[in-house]
Amino acid sequence: MTLQEIVDAFDLKLLTEEKPFDRFEVSQGYASDLLSCVMAGAGKRSVWVTLQSHSNVVAVAALLELSAVIITEGAMPDDATIERANREGITLFSTEEPTFAVVGRLWEMGLRASRP
Amino acid sequence: MRTFVAELHIHTVLSACAEIEMIPPLIVQEALEAGVDCIAITDHNASGNVAAVQEAAEGTGLTVLPGMELQTREEVHVLCLFDTLAQIEAWQSIVDARLPDRENEPEIFGDQLIVTAEGDFLRREARLLATSVDISFDEAVGRVRESGGLAIPAHVDRKVDSLIANLGFVPPGLEVEALSISSLITPDEARERFPQIARFPLIQSGDAHRLDEIVGANVFVVERPSIDELRMALQGRKGRSVRIRGKDR
Numbered sequence: 001m002t003l004q005e006i007v008d009a010f011d012l013k014l015l016t017e018e019k020p021f022d023r024f025e026v027s028q029g030y031a032s033d034l035l036s037c038v039m040a041g042a043g044k045r046s047v048w049v050t051l052q053s054h055s056n057v058v059a060v061a062a063l064l065e066l067s068a069v070i071i072t073e074g075a076m077p078d079d080a081t082i083e084r085a086n087r088e089g090i091t092l093f094s095t096e097e098p099t100f101a102v103v104g105r106l107w108e109m110g111l112r113a114s115r116p
Numbered sequence: 117m118r119t120f121v122a123e124l125h126i127h128t129v130l131s132a133c134a135e136i137e138m139i140p141p142l143i144v145q146e147a148l149e150a151g152v153d154c155i156a157i158t159d160h161n162a163s164g165n166v167a168a169v170q171e172a173a174e175g176t177g178l179t180v181l182p183g184m185e186l187q188t189r190e191e192v193h194v195l196c197l198f199d200t201l202a203q204i205e206a207w208q209s210i211v212d213a214r215l216p217d218r219e220n221e222p223e224i225f226g227d228q229l230i231v232t233a234e235g236d237f238l239r240r241e242a243r244l245l246a247t248s249v250d251i252s253f254d255e256a257v258g259r260v261r262e263s264g265g266l267a268i269p270a271h272v273d274r275k276v277d278s279l280i281a282n283l284g285f286v287p288p289g290l291e292v293e294a295l296s297i298s299s300l301i302t303p304d305e306a307r308e309r310f311p312q313i314a315r316f317p318l319i320q321s322g323d324a325h326r327l328d329e330i331v332g333a334n335v336f337v338v339e340r341p342s343i344d345e346l347r348m349a350l351q352g353r354k355g356r357s358v359r360i361r362g363k364d365r
Contacts, residue, residue, distance in 0.1 A: 033191075033282075034281055034282055035282060035283050035284030035285075036275075036280060036281045036282070036284050038284065039284050039285075052190060052282075052283075053252075054190055054252065054253060054254070054283055054287070055254075055287065056283045056284050056285065056287055059284075059285075059288070060284050078252075078254075
């Protein structure tokens with residue numbers, strides 16, 4: 001699945017720079033708000049669903065080479081975090097929807113749980 | 117210069133999770149019996165019993181610092197320590213404005229009691245305190261420090277409510293005077309398990325919810341137990357110092 005397919009299916013607000021998302025492969029999904037768990041559990045090219053918006057989210061996404069982060073429940077990273085995401089090449093989306101709804105729809109689209 | 121034994125993380129009956137014995141006279145008595153010279157009262161997102169504990173400690177030689185254990189938006193617990201009641205009240209008003217407006221349900225969470233210096237019942241705190249305040253960890257640390265306080269991430273070695281568990285690692289560039297570890301780990305073990313904390317001074321706290329958890333693991337060598345002096349000790353400046361006592365004391 002490409003990131004573009006996810007963008008098309010959801011009402012996601014792109015927080016970082018526009019990119020050719022049809023060339024970004026998403027292989028699996030992961031959801032947690034404990035970054036220590038994410039670091040242990042999320043695999044490469046995952047899309048990570050979380051309501052955390054701290055700048056450490058960007059560092060974790062870069063470290064694990066995630067495809068994108070969907071930040072739920074309307075939580076908003078600050079400007080410095082968004083800048084940092086752009087610098088590190090991390091794509092951040094925001095949505096008003098809760099994590100459960102986002103994960104459910106990603107699953108319906110065929111995305112499966114992440115293996116590190 | 118004098119030696120002050122400090123326990124900087126103590127809950128009172130204002131914290132729903134604290135035992136009913138955590139009332140001002142017993143906290144003061146227990147601290148004195150444990151050889152502690154300086155305590156901080158740090159209830160969850162609240163400071164309503166600080167003045168009562170200060171009053172209970174009058175004339176005993178025990179210093180009671182006004183404090184709070186803040187729970188940030190990220191569910192990270194941070195000790196916020198100040199010198200004066202005016203400072204903690206100013207901080208409390210910021211916290212109150214950003215605490216979710218939800219009522220405590222004592223049958224589920226436990227009672228949140230405001231008491232007198234003698235430990236007598238004054239009133240119940242109606243709002244649920246054991247929840248996240250809508251303030252980010254970064255903003256909270258910045259504001260506490262700007263207003264002259266110490267912001268010390270609590271029990272960083274724990275798997276819940278901790279800076280490292282919740283945010284994965286200590287944010288690069290974080291400026292705090294110290295990190296606090298729990299009683300479950302020694303400073304050496306903590307530094308081995310979390311090499312990233314090497315650049316921070318450590319304190320150890322009993323996170324006392326019961327009287328026998330008032331440990332007093334920190335030995336400060338300072339002129340007096342004020343925030344400025346504790347800060348200098350944590351930074352190892354001007355002859356001030358701090359060390360954590362071993363378990364064999």
